[in-house]
Amino acid sequence: MTTTQERRAPVPDPPEVDPAPVGLGLLGWVRWTWRQLTSMRTALLLLMLLAVLAVPGSLFPQRSIDQVRVATYFEQHPDLAPWLDRLSLFDVYSSPWFSAVYLLLFISLVGCVLPRTRVHLANLRQAPPRTPARLSRLPEHRSVEVAASPERVLDAARAVMRERRYRTAEHAGPGGPSLAAQRGELRETGNLLFHLSLVGVLVAVAVGGLWGYRAQVIVPVGAPYVNNTTNLDTWDPGALVTGDSLPPFSFVLDALHVSFDDDETSGQYGAPRSFSADTTLTEAPGDAPVERTIRVNEPLRAAGASVYLAGNGYAPVLTVRDGDGNPVFSQPTPFLVQDSNYTSTGVIKIPDSPTGQVGLQGIFLPTAALGADGMPASSFPDARDPVLYLTVWTGDLGLDDGVPQNVYELDTSEMTLITTGDGIPVRLRLEPGQSAELPDGLGSVTFDSLDRYAGFTVRHDPARGAALVFSLLAIAGLTASLFVPRRRLWLRAGAVGSGAVGGSPPPGAGRTLVEVGALARSEDHGLAGEADAVLAAVLARLDEPPAPQQHPQQHTEQHTEQHPRQQRPEEGAP
């Protein structure tokens, strides 16, 4: 493929395997390695490797996406999972091997693109090359006799080529004065912009990962949210986030609107249809509050952070009284959703009841039914027939040993499950408004009413905009790199008979022979059309009739590959 090598002439790429230096010492080896790394073939292999290595991350659950599924995988494959883990198969995209490949690729890219940029900048300042002696050898060649003088032809040609955005240079020669023209440097500019923008995207992603943060919080309807790390359920800062001071906005979740497909015949029964959260936002302490609605696909943007409506669920309002009837717990209690019908689980921890620590573990069903396995499960996500089941634990909640605990889980390692005489766990069943006695004189629990909660994700990424800008620059550069044709075109105007075509004494002495030759320097299917158009434009400027098209050619495909290198002058060494 001579042509394509010529096209990326600035890259000094070894055509075939570059023999390793023998006895060149360390420096020689370093040079050789660098040349290998920045070669086109290495870039190609690394690209293919990157594609292959990205696959396993879609086959195995990834910690960065879903820790729960990773844990489930460990349970289901207790022998295999630790081995996979050793190979980083649950963290593919931050694994040493994946990182190594993309970092090598980007080093190769920079090592390849910087020298090309230098060469390209020099090229931009260079005049188009001299006109070849025999234009008829070029892939496209037109010749025409006109009455105008060579000088006038050249003037016209100069104007035409400027109009068509060619850079030009004039040359004198035995065949007459000529104009050399070149265009399409934008192609290489675009290619360089594309590759450099990819580096920009990578840097923006890294900056966002290091200085950004992500947090999750559950907010019951009616409750306020103040942006502060102490209020968050999860807090996941980038490695270089210093301190935990977040922009101090706050909002109140006024209402949550939820709807589901309730058409039993639709095949989509129970599918979510719309979620939205009405909030009252205070951007900074002291600001006037404003009303904002957060929807899926419509985050709240406040003080550089974004708040997303990531989920929703039920928060039964529960009151627990101790043996003396005094309330020891009373609040909306968020239950975490487990399936698409909102079967939910939650816990209540009562550390200071006079009768010792009590833990309640519950399953909440918005529409009570029995699952296929005979266990309680919800049959519809909306609250049509809400039922809460609770089991009761006593003992040590483990809150005092200083280890932070998940508020949605009960650590039962130091607790006992209360059972009936024959060993069956005591299970309380409650509907809204109902109360039940806890066994063993522990008190009572009341299901006062049913609220909903919203799950919000709070996110800040300082380089989001930069990533977008670099991506768009990359696409723009890529488009130029693929579609701007690089062409050279020469036009010579000589007195008829001066020797360019034929040798016999000219019948039309005093006339001028106009010759156009064109050469494609990239994939170019429009070269023949360009040669015709340039000639036609020059003739039009000279008020000459257009050159007749004797045999209309199909200008479908014009390609450089069919022309051996030696037919192209000026295309020698890179």
Add this chain to the structure above:
Amino acid sequence: MSVDTTLASTSNSLVYSAMAVYAVALGASAFDLATLGEKVGARRRASARSAAPRQELASQAGGVGTITVGRTTAPTGPAPLAEDGAPRRAAGIATSLTVLALLLHLGGVVTRGLSAHRAPWGNMYEFSVTGTAVVVLVYLGVLARRDIRWLSTFVLAPVLLSLGLAVAVLYTDSAPLVPALQSFWLIIHVSIAFVSSALFVLAFSTTVLQLVQERREVQRAQGRPTGAGRFMEALPASADLERLSYRLIAISFPLWAFTLVAGAIWAEVAWGRYWNWDPKEVWTFIIWVVYAAYLHARATGGWGGRRAAYLSIAGFACLMVNYGVVNVFFPGNHSYSGLS
């Protein structure tokens, strides 16, 4: 908003009618290819073509006007289809029927969308029906600029196959969208993905034909029999097919990059992070990287032609995995197949 079931069933009827018309068009185009291959093959045996550049010299007329003296244009490769002035009646019929079928097909797509008041691409069935319509649309778009009727068999057959799969296996009743899909980015992101995928599909067809043609050319050059598949005689030379494949991919590649970026913008708006390494994102990225490798291979010494063609086929295979496997079997944020 509820679903208009009358419109939804109209959509189904239109899709079925389109399939029937596509089937007849496919028959006509296969017939055209077979007879044409027979004719071209016979002519090839009769006379070997010269591939020298055409040099046309005009007669030297006097007068004041311009005289065209000479004109050389690089050879455009053998174009067996254009040479024979005889009308290809079957090909004409195939094209007309394809247009008719596409109109029915588009009718099916539009009524499907109207029935649920949304863009008709919310589940696998709709992806298939709309995606195939875009494939045919892009094919006809290219056909308007150049005669690629030889390709129609290799477009209509996979389109018909996909539609068959869609109605038989993937069918889902028309329904509104889940909240995560209610975004105008769905329209942008997915519609560009359709156009880009359609171009990749066409490029896959031309790449496979290119490899087959190349093998026949080698066999012929070595004087060996070219075996079955005389219809291949009616197709352009492998170098021309290669160039066409490249151009289709070159157009599609930036569009796929745009799909990727639009998807990232949407992910930021919907999930709070523009890149999650969700399986669908991973495969969209893999497809992009494989086609990037194809473009690189074409520019790397010793990697053009055949080896690059294998990369283009690998890219298509990844596209099919992304569409057929990832949607259905890999749990992720993109599990919208509508299948259960």
